[in-house]
Amino acid sequence: MIVSSVGKFVDIFEEKIAEYTGSNFAVATTNGTSALHISLLLSDVSLGDEVITQPLTFIATCNAISYCGANPIFIDVDKETMGLSPDSLNYFLSENAVIKNNQCFNKTTGKIIKACVPMHTFGHSCRISEIKEICDKYKIILIEDAAESLGSFYNGKHTGTFGSLGVLSFNGNKIITGGGGGCIITDNEALAKKAKHLTTTAKVPHKWEYTHDMIGYNYRMPNLNAALLTSQLENLKSFLSSKRNIALAYKEFFKDKPYIFIEEPVNSQSNYWLNAIIFKDKEERDSFLHETNSKGVMTRPMWTLINKLSMFKDTQCDNLDNARWFADRVVNLPSSPIIHS
Ligand SMILES: *Cc1c(COP(=O)(O)O)cnc(C)c1O
Numbered sequence: 001m002i003v004s005s006v007g008k009f010v011d012i013f014e015e016k017i018a019e020y021t022g023s024n025f026a027v028a029t030t031n032g033t034s035a036l037h038i039s040l041l042l043s044d045v046s047l048g049d050e051v052i053t054q055p056l057t058f059i060a061t062c063n064a065i066s067y068c069g070a071n072p073i074f075i076d077v078d079k080e081t082m083g084l085s086p087d088s089l090n091y092f093l094s095e096n097a098v099i100k101n102n103q104c105f106n107k108t109t110g111k112i113i114k115a116c117v118p119m120h121t122f123g124h125s126c127r128i129s130e131i132k133e134i135c136d137k138y139k140i141i142l143i144e145d146a147a148e149s150l151g152s153f154y155n156g157k158h159t160g161t162f163g164s165l166g167v168l169s170f171n172g173n174k175i176i177t178g179g180g181g182g183c184i185i186t187d188n189e190a191l192a193k194k195a196k197h198l199t200t201t202a203k204v205p206h207k208w209e210y211t212h213d214m215i216g217y218n219y220r221m222p223n224l225n226a227a228l229l230t231s232q233l234e235n236l237k238s239f240l241s242s243k244r245n246i247a248l249a250y251k252e253f254f255k256d257k258p259y260i261f262i263e264e265p266v267n268s269q270s271n272y273w274l275n276a277i278i279f280k281d282k283e284e285r286d287s288f289l290h291e292t293n294s295k296g297v298m299t300r301p302m303w304t305l306i307n308k309l310s311m312f313k314d315t316q317c318d319n320l321d322n323a324r325w326f327a328d329r330v331v332n333l334p335s336s337p338i339i340h341s
Pocket of ligand 1: 181
């Protein structure tokens, strides 16, 4: 459903994304980071608040939290999904949270834990239903960073549609791209309207007058990007089947080798955006990275854990055993649909 008119292709693209993901509304933005920023603002995340997320993610998740003047709290990921662990989340909250006036307070810092942003790593769904239950119980707003998971489903429901807001990215490396772009998906009409308002300089609709009723942002997706994305979206099915074929070929290739190929978790259907294998230890992983890169095969480690970066070094952390385990052992493999398997 269209919230307001900012260009023909923007409207068309928003309608098609809403339809594909099964969400009532979609609001296109300049990129995934701006979509995250706006989603946090719509969740009333502000100066001094806290937002739970995973340390094993792309930096954009945490940058967006910082743009709001809020601080992240890092909770461990699951061994099965590489996404936020509901078990660790539940344990952390049972030890550290107290609910007062319908809000969740962190007993250690005295701050409000306003939101939780799990991420569907490499397009593999995290255990999002369990995470949602815990967030509901603790009065924490759930925002899904589904930047990597367009085309991924959990129990038949598209990722990004479990929380009150979900975020998609169409950056050049994502499963579909318009050169750049992002999107907020939600079932809540008021949130969708406010998202459109905030991303379009908060201009009050009028035929000729320029009046703005709050500090807004120029996060509107350009019509040109939307035109490209509309045509990319038509190819999504074929991209998804190429991705799955590449994953199957890797799975077959690695089946009698001493590495674990990461497959889609139970109850889910992954878009296999980025394939990955797990090594026995960091030493073996690093020698594989050296060998492949020196032979011109582009392999990469996962992100440096965000809690290790100087800007986030003082962040409150849960026990991050699984996150560290992955960060030392995972290698990403070339996964573009144009590679020949
Ligand atoms: C790509 C990505 C983003 C940000 O998207 P941009 O469009 O590049 O701003 C956010 N979170 C995750 C996990 C991503 O992979």
